[in-house]
Amino acid sequence: MEANRGWEKAHTWSDETTIANHESLTLRAEFDHDARHRTDVAWTFAAYENPVGERLWHATASATTPTELVPALL
Structure with missing residues (x-):
């Protein structure tokens, strides 16, 4: 995310997911931490x-x- 300055990282109420929103608020990326080893x-x-x-x-x-x-x- 550091290389893409137009994106802002946010954590949800759960530590299992990280959300990244583009500054335009029209693009979104979600990462499920629990899926790493599956x-x-x-x-x-x-x-x-x-x-x-x-x-x-x-x-x-x-x-x-x-x-x-x-x-x-991204």
């Missing part, structure tokens, strides 16, 4: 029409997704 979905990326609008698209990635793809998605 093949479950670890990352969820979503784009919204506007900060309070409908979701336009989303993508998921497993914990085994190559780390080089995550910055590309």
